[in-house]
Amino acid sequence: MHERLVIIGSGQAGVTLAREIRKLDKQREIVLLTADDGHFYSKPNLSNAFALNKTPSQLVVTPVDKLREQLGIDIRPHVEAHHLDAQAHVIDTSAGPLDYGQLVLAVGARPIRLPLAGKAADEILSVNTLDDYALFRTRLAGKRSVALIGGGLVGCEFANDLRSAGLEVQLFDIENQLLTGLLPTEAAAFLRRRLEATGVACHLGCRIIGIEHEEGGYRLHDALGRSYHAGLVLSAVGLRPNLTLASAAGLQTGRGILTDRLLQTSNPDIYALGDCAEIAGLVLPYILPIMHGARALAQTLCGKETPVSFPAMPVAIKLPSCPGVVCPPPGGAGQWQESLDGEGVRALFETADATPSGFALLGAATREQRELAGRMPARL
Numbered sequence: 001m002h003e004r005l006v007i008i009g010s011g012q013a014g015v016t017l018a019r020e021i022r023k024l025d026k027q028r029e030i031v032l033l034t035a036d037d038g039h040f041y042s043k044p045n046l047s048n049a050f051a052l053n054k055t056p057s058q059l060v061v062t063p064v065d066k067l068r069e070q071l072g073i074d075i076r077p078h079v080e081a082h083h084l085d086a087q088a089h090v091i092d093t094s095a096g097p098l099d100y101g102q103l104v105l106a107v108g109a110r111p112i113r114l115p116l117a118g119k120a121a122d123e124i125l126s127v128n129t130l131d132d133y134a135l136f137r138t139r140l141a142g143k144r145s146v147a148l149i150g151g152g153l154v155g156c157e158f159a160n161d162l163r164s165a166g167l168e169v170q171l172f173d174i175e176n177q178l179l180t181g182l183l184p185t186e187a188a189a190f191l192r193r194r195l196e197a198t199g200v201a202c203h204l205g206c207r208i209i210g211i212e213h214e215e216g217g218y219r220l221h222d223a224l225g226r227s228y229h230a231g232l233v234l235s236a237v238g239l240r241p242n243l244t245l246a247s248a249a250g251l252q253t254g255r256g257i258l259t260d261r262l263l264q265t266s267n268p269d270i271y272a273l274g275d276c277a278e279i280a281g282l283v284l285p286y287i288l289p290i291m292h293g294a295r296a297l298a299q300t301l302c303g304k305e306t307p308v309s310f311p312a313m314p315v316a317i318k319l320p321s322c323p324g325v326v327c328p329p330p331g332g333a334g335q336w337q338e339s340l341d342g343e344g345v346r347a348l349f350e351t352a353d354a355t356p357s358g359f360a361l362l363g364a365a366t367r368e369q370r371e372l373a374g375r376m377p378a379r380l
């Protein structure tokens with residue numbers, strides 16, 4: 001069998017892995033296939049770019065030609081992998097068959113589409129790629145208002161950003177608080193107050209069930225019979241790991257493509273990394289787990305088997321109106337201890353035996369991040 005390593009996907013996972021391998025091995029043949037244009041950008045910037053009036057090309061960090069040159073790898077943009085023959089080690093792509101010795105799936109996740117009624121339901125946008133951002137900017141031209149469905153991290157960041165750009169923003173969430181699952185109640189209420197102080201209208205405990213066209217945009221209908229106007233509708237209700245290739249190839253999947261701590265799937269020559277992967281039972285769709293995973297996987301692919309370890313990995317809350325950081329507890333029994341003042345919130349999650357295992361810091365309390373992160377248990 002030959003040594004060619006094929007990586008599918010040029011997001012944070014695919015590109016970081018290629019970089020890490022090149023630090024260890026300058027020679028190995030690496031082919032990186034990607035359905036998009038291969039320009040490298042930082043996805044977290046998508047939810048902070050509109051108010052800064054950033055064009056999609058201004059968000060590109062490394063153009064594909066430069067990336068090829070930097071990494072010395074064969075990057076093939078606009079090439080989609082349609083099917084994997086894991087037995088024969090061949091990928092059927094839009095540019096013809098390609099064989100591999102080892103393969104890494106770094107195919108990301110896809111926005112969840114809500115099953116909404118109404119003729120306009122198909123026109124709801126999501127922003128998970130640079131192309132999505134470009135389309136969103138185009139469609140927003142001339143509009144004065146946006147409805148955002150989903151009050152998670154990404155939804156709140158877009159709400160703040162679009163409001164800062166002068167748009168009227170309504171934010172809808174089926175839950176009674178923002179950032180459910182990440183923030184405890186006092187912290188979530190603090191964040192809501194800060195967001196509302198910018199002029200964002202939060203409709204919580206509100207289930208949107210249908211969307212119709214109307215003059216100047218759309219009419220959204222909720223489950224209680226109320227309705228709302230918006231020039232454009234953006235959905236941020238979460239992402240689902242992209243399992244298409246893996247499932248069709250017979251790899252084991254759960255919420256993501258199942259891997260062990262070596263990032264190895266149920267096929268010994270196929271690995272998975274990033275938003276598409278479920279690593280030892282964990283789906284962690286954030287940048288830091290990708291960085292740790294890429295470093296470990298690069299070692300493994302270069303001949304030194306290295307199981308990934310995840311320390312506590314806090315995630316930044318990039319709201320200019322309420323900056324913060326959250327390190328969600330890994331689960332299990334325990335409770336949040338929250339203390340707040342006008343400047344911020346400090347919330348610490350303690351297990352039944354009073355061991356701290358998660359935290360959330362908002363506003364001025366964010367300065368305690370480093371100290372608290374050092375006290376958190378490792379994730380893996």
Ligand SMILES: Cc1cc2nc3c(=O)[nH]c(=O)nc-3n(C[C@H](O)[C@H](O)[C@H](O)COP(=O)(O)OP(=O)(O)OC[C@H]3O[C@@H](n4cnc5c(N)ncnc54)[C@H](O)[C@@H]3O)c2cc1C
Nearest residue numbers: 009010011012013035043044081107108274275285286287
């Ligand atoms: C708006 C937003 C803000 C965020 N903010 C933060 C943050 O502040 N902090 C944080 O830690 N995380 C944040 N995240 C999450 C983080 O950005 C993601 O975890 C990370 O970028 C995922 O990288 P990835 O490479 O796994 O997937 P992706 O970037 O989605 O890359 C997938 C790649 O696979 C390719 N592909 C898919 N299928 C095929 C196929 N069949 N053939 C060929 N190519 C294929 C795609 O073209 C793409 O190149 C944010 C996410 C979003 C959407």
